[in-house]
Amino acid sequence: MENRTDFFDHLRKGDAQTILEFLEKDPGLANVKDDRGSTPLILAAYYDHGELVSLLLQHGAEIDAKDGSGNTALMGVCFKGYASVAEQLIKAGANVNLTNAMGATCLIYAATFNKIPIAKLLLEHGASLENKDARGNTAMDHAKLQGAKEMIALLENHH
Numbered sequence: 001m002e003n004r005t006d007f008f009d010h011l012r013k014g015d016a017q018t019i020l021e022f023l024e025k026d027p028g029l030a031n032v033k034d035d036r037g038s039t040p041l042i043l044a045a046y047y048d049h050g051e052l053v054s055l056l057l058q059h060g061a062e063i064d065a066k067d068g069s070g071n072t073a074l075m076g077v078c079f080k081g082y083a084s085v086a087e088q089l090i091k092a093g094a095n096v097n098l099t100n101a102m103g104a105t106c107l108i109y110a111a112t113f114n115k116i117p118i119a120k121l122l123l124e125h126g127a128s129l130e131n132k133d134a135r136g137n138t139a140m141d142h143a144k145l146q147g148a149k150e151m152i153a154l155l156e157n158h159h
Contacts (some may be wrong), residue, residue: 013050023059030061037068045073047090048082053089063094070100078109083117092127096127105134111139111155114148123158 041061044052074094107127112120143151
């Protein structure tokens with residue numbers, strides 16, 4: 001469907017006005033998935049388009065919807081390091097403890113990629129230190145594997 005392709009193209013560009021026009025014509029687009037199983041919210045977060053994240057949430061986007069790999073919008077920003085969008089999603093009610101297909105959580109991503117501000121935010125909002133991924137590693141294990149001293153200290157102080 002050409003309409004859907006255009007919608008996702010504008011979404012990736014961060015074209016909020018055009019996305020608003022699409023959503024006003026077809027509110028169902030807020031939760032449609034692209035060819036890889038990503039929702040508009042996941043893509044808006046992944047590309048650090050905070051204005052689009054707000055717009056999509058206002059139009060009924062499912063905050064904890066998962067893509068083809070089981071990742072949520074919040075997981076994507078924890079991996080990429082977009083703290084302001086992470087805060088936006090958490091304040092809107094995103095679940096900080098969901099797991100993807102590999103058992104990874106937002107905190108595991110933040111620890112693996114050494115995203116200190118995001119890890120702090122997640123811990124302040126109840127992220128579990130106990131969750132283990134498919135290989136049996138916790139966020140602390142990932143921080144140690146990366147040799148991320150500041151992250152290790154942060155996680156230790158939260159026990």
